[in-house]
Amino acid sequence: MxxxxxxxxxxxxxxxVVLLLVLAAVLWLRGTSRPxxxxxxxxxxxSGPVTVTRDAWGVPHIRAEASDEDAIFALxxxxxxxxxxxxxxxxxxxxxxxxxxxxxxxxxQDRFLRTWGFSRAAESALPALSERSRRMIRxxxxxxxxxxxxxxxxxxxxxxxYTPEPWTEVDAIAWSKLMAYDLGGNxxxxxxxxxVQEKLGEGRMDDIRPPYPQGATTILSAGEVGExxxxxxxxxxxxxxxxxxxxxxxxxxxARSLGMERVPGKGSNNWVISGSRTESGKPILADDPHxxxxxxxxxxLADLRGPTLRVIGATIPGLPxxxxxxxxxxxxxxxxxxxxxxxxxxxxxxxxxxQRTEVIKVKGGEDVRLTVRESEHxxxxxxxxxxxxGPRVALKWTALQPGDTTLDAFLGLNYAQNWNEFREALxxxxxxSQSFVYADVDGNVGYTxxxxxxxxxxxxxxxxxPGDGSREWQGFIPYEELPATLNPDDGLVVxxxxxxxxxxxxxxxxxxxxxxxYRAERITxxxxxxxxxxxxxDVKAVQLDTVSLVWRDLQPLLLATQPDGDLSRxxxxxxxxxxxxxxxxxVPSTVYEAWLAELQTMAGDELGDDTRLNALAVREQLRxxxxxxxSEAARVESCADLLRVSLKAAVDGLAARxxxxxxxWTYGRVHTVASNHxxxxxxxxxxxxxxxxxxxxxxTNTVNVARPDPETLRQTHGPSxxxxxxxxxxxxxxxxxxxxxxxxxxxxxxxxxxxxxTSGEYLPMSTDEGDWGRTVTLTLTPGE
Numbered sequence: 001m002x003x004x005x006x007x008x009x010x011x012x013x014x015x016x017v018v019l020l021l022v023l024a025a026v027l028w029l030r031g032t033s034r035p036x037x038x039x040x041x042x043x044x045x046x047s048g049p050v051t052v053t054r055d056a057w058g059v060p061h062i063r064a065e066a067s068d069e070d071a072i073f074a075l076x077x078x079x080x081x082x083x084x085x086x087x088x089x090x091x092x093x094x095x096x097x098x099x100x101x102x103x104x105x106x107x108x109q110d111r112f113l114r115t116w117g118f119s120r121a122a123e124s125a126l127p128a129l130s131e132r133s134r135r136m137i138r139x140x141x142x143x144x145x146x147x148x149x150x151x152x153x154x155x156x157x158x159x160x161x162y163t164p165e166p167w168t169e170v171d172a173i174a175w176s177k178l179m180a181y182d183l184g185g186n187x188x189x190x191x192x193x194x195x196v197q198e199k200l201g202e203g204r205m206d207d208i209r210p211p212y213p214q215g216a217t218t219i220l221s222a223g224e225v226g227e228x229x230x231x232x233x234x235x236x237x238x239x240x241x242x243x244x245x246x247x248x249x250x251x252x253x254x255a256r257s258l259g260m261e262r263v264p265g266k267g268s269n270n271w272v273i274s275g276s277r278t279e280s281g282k283p284i285l286a287d288d289p290h291x292x293x294x295x296x297x298x299x300x301l302a303d304l305r306g307p308t309l310r311v312i313g314a315t316i317p318g319l320p321x322x323x324x325x326x327x328x329x330x331x332x333x334x335x336x337x338x339x340x341x342x343x344x345x346x347x348x349x350x351x352x353x354x355q356r357t358e359v360i361k362v363k364g365g366e367d368v369r370l371t372v373r374e375s376e377h378x379x380x381x382x383x384x385x386x387x388x389x390g391p392r393v394a395l396k397w398t399a400l401q402p403g404d405t406t407l408d409a410f411l412g413l414n415y416a417q418n419w420n421e422f423r424e425a426l427x428x429x430x431x432x433s434q435s436f437v438y439a440d441v442d443g444n445v446g447y448t449x450x451x452x453x454x455x456x457x458x459x460x461x462x463x464x465x466p467g468d469g470s471r472e473w474q475g476f477i478p479y480e481e482l483p484a485t486l487n488p489d490d491g492l493v494v495x496x497x498x499x500x501x502x503x504x505x506x507x508x509x510x511x512x513x514x515x516x517x518y519r520a521e522r523i524t525x526x527x528x529x530x531x532x533x534x535x536x537x538d539v540k541a542v543q544l545d546t547v548s549l550v551w552r553d554l555q556p557l558l559l560a561t562q563p564d565g566d567l568s569r570x571x572x573x574x575x576x577x578x579x580x581x582x583x584x585x586x587v588p589s590t591v592y593e594a595w596l597a598e599l600q601t602m603a604g605d606e607l608g609d610d611t612r613l614n615a616l617a618v619r620e621q622l623r624x625x626x627x628x629x630x631s632e633a634a635r636v637e638s639c640a641d642l643l644r645v646s647l648k649a650a651v652d653g654l655a656a657r658x659x660x661x662x663x664x665w666t667y668g669r670v671h672t673v674a675s676n677h678x679x680x681x682x683x684x685x686x687x688x689x690x691x692x693x694x695x696x697x698x699x700t701n702t703v704n705v706a707r708p709d710p711e712t713l714r715q716t717h718g719p720s721x722x723x724x725x726x727x728x729x730x731x732x733x734x735x736x737x738x739x740x741x742x743x744x745x746x747x748x749x750x751x752x753x754x755x756x757x758t759s760g761e762y763l764p765m766s767t768d769e770g771d772w773g774r775t776v777t778l779t780l781t782p783g784e
Contacts, residue, residue, distance in 0.1 A: 039779070047066040049781045052777065062075060073142055074143060076144040076167075081152070082317075088154075091175070095119045100162075102679065103363040107360065116395070117372070117379055117400060119170070122176075126169060159680075177404075178260065180432040185341060186340050186509070189513075191249070194464050196208055205512070207628055209512045212498075213517060218498065219500045220483055220501055225485075241390050241391070243386040243387055250384050264615070266336075268288060268334065269705075273445070278728075279535045283444075283445050287333025293674065295691055297737050299737055322413075329416075334437075335497060338508075340460075343377075344394070345465060347393075348468050351392070357370070358372055379400075381393055403430075419438065427479050431451055433449060433450065433452075435497075445487060447484060447495070453508055454476060455474040456471070495520070496515065498516075522703050547579065548592075549580070550580075551580035554596075561643040567655060567660065568644075568651050583697045587663070590654065590713070591654070591665065595647055599642070603628050625640075668695030668696070671708055672714055673718065674716050677690035696715050719738070722736050731764070734764065735765040740752045740753045
């Protein structure tokens with residue numbers, strides 16, 4: 001017994017020593033990675049003193065005395081302090097250099113990124129920018145490098161064993177190219193059109209992606225734009241062989257692994273309400289961009305004050321401006337327009353091609369040499385595997401063309417003082433085209449959709465076309481002819497990625513470009529239900545609304561199903577009387593989303609791939625007893641059969657996950673937000689530290705977008721940031737982010753906003769120190 005006692009005490013000491021060593025390692029890692037946020041620093045590159053006061057939520061309130069460039073310097077400094085890994089990862093994505101630090105796991109992404117040439121496009125954009133923008137970029141770059149020189153190292157750099165390179169001016173604009181990809185193209189839909197042409201024949205694309213419904217809500221009304229638009233002629237699609245389609249899909253898969261993919265519900269909501277409709281008599285502006293959710297979150301709130309720069313709002317670490325926000329006179333919000341700015345060209349044998357060799361360095365492996373060919377239209381993106389033996393498919397895209405001056409536009413917005421200056425600031429905007437809503441302290445409200453949008457004469461750009469010169473762009477829509485309105489008669493502008501202009505078509509894109517109209521309809525209905533006296537609380541309620549109008553359309557069709565078995569019957573009964581409100585405690589929401597996910601695969605046997613229908617396509621097939629419902633292999637002969645079979649598949653899958661007791665099938669058990677780390681999110685040993693999850697309400701087509709992944713029902717996309725700006729008193733404005741200001745999992749503020757974000761709370765978006773709570777201040781002074 002004494003021996004056992006001594007052994008037990010010895011093991012206890014071993015455990016204690018191990019725990020102490022682990023604690024010491026954590027404290028060391030924390031101490032070497034957390035930045036200095038108080039006291040004083042002397043830094044070369046400043047022309048005068050700057051204070052950086054971080055509030056209770058980690059938001060930096062930057063005050064520069066000598067120059068606006070000093071404020072931007074401090075923005076770069078704080079961005080690197082709080083989001084170093086995110087910034088370095090983003091520029092590695094742009095450069096196609098993930099394999100250098102991730103090994104072969106990053107190779108497919110690097111091939112995609114190098115072939116498309118995002119970094120080369122960023123390099124070509126830099127010389128085109130204005131002198132003011134170049135000054136700001138230089139100041140921002142100096143601030144990033146000054147923070148890097150402080151020696152604090154993000155945990156990711158230690159885990160992966162590398163030191164980040166100094167920041168460059170090109171790095172300061174490069175991420176905008178990836179944002180343009182994420183928000184500004186439809187080349188994947190052109191691939192789908194080619195697939196449908198091959199498998200189903202001419203004219204069947206409407207079954208897979210129905211056109212925007214006639215008479216559905218548009219952003220601008222006929223009275224605001226005048227004449228209706230005539231629909232353009234189709235493109236005479238070119239059929240692509242399976243090998244070429246497979247090659248092109250490798251790029252889609254690579255982009256998807258980086259969180260960049262077109263999915264239903266991705267885009268944004270924004271709206272602006274004139275003072276004639278509000279309690280205060282001044283406008284209220286709301287915005288919530290819907291993007292892939294990640295850890296760290298994309299956005300970083302910052303408050304910048306210099307001699308002439310006075311702006312607060314959401315920035316993106318790596319970019320030297322406020323992207324969404326307000327200054328002392330105006331406010332703005334953005335949503336994706338979804339214009340058609342990409343085309344796939346099938347190059348003839350006679351096409352002249354240039355080529356270059358890209359060398360991809362692979363950690364732990366041999367270098368990979370990649371040959372990239374280009375035509376006059378753009379990069380050949382079909383040169384992957386067997387695809388290189390088939391047709392040569394080139395991509396033409398506004399964001400890859402030289403002379404991109406989008407950063408001039410965003411910096412100009414930060415300074416604009418009225419509608420005319422706002423419009424002029426957006427004149428150099430290129431991509432990704434956005435629906436900008438506007439309000440100012442004088443009571444004006446407006447809308448505009450800037451960006452380079454190609455003019456196509458006689459074809460609509462919805463399908464791949466020959467590269468023989470017969471389908472070329474005829475320049476771009478002139479800026480003055482792009483959609484815009486100031487002070488509309490109804491005092492309201494609502495955008496939700498829906499069709500912009502009324503009529504049979506839209507010069508910004510073909511009729512399949514737009515998001516389904518459900519969100520826009522719901523927002524408009526809620527805001528017009530109270531024709532006057534709207535308050536901030538009313539606007540909050542709209543932003544957080546989780547009622548699905550899709551359920552309104554599908555309800556009679558789904559409830560007519562003949563259930564197969566007791567579990568299906570019980571699940572169907574739960575749906576009867578449901579109001580479509582997708583709360584975390586709702587059992588019908590779980591049944592509905594699982595069932596809809598099954599129905600969306602109905603075209604899989606016809607197309608031979610994983611294409612999913614959107615809600616409009618499902619609705620139309622069920623209403624018309626469409627051909628896509630049928631499956632010879634599954635012995636499904638009608639939509640009635642499909643409804644029975646799909647309901648059983650859905651409930652059987654839920655029972656396997658959640659058990660047979662339907663009371664336990666609450667939505668929040670399966671519908672949890674997945675804000676995962678881009679590098680370590682799937683690494684079991686590290687995911688627990690870097691990923692963040694929580695139950696969330698909402699669905700794909702609710703105003704509070706919370707698209708469930710069709711395989712898991714987890715939320716991977718949604719409102720990455722929300723703000724509501726009160727033009728009656730700017731400091732009463734509100735914001736909330738999906739996670740937090742910090743990026744270091746061992747530091748503060750990495751996820752302290754998530755609980756409020758999921759429960760529908762907000763934080764003050766204020767420049768008043770009285771609203772900042774507990775603060776810490778770092779003073780930066782000029783030095784050598």
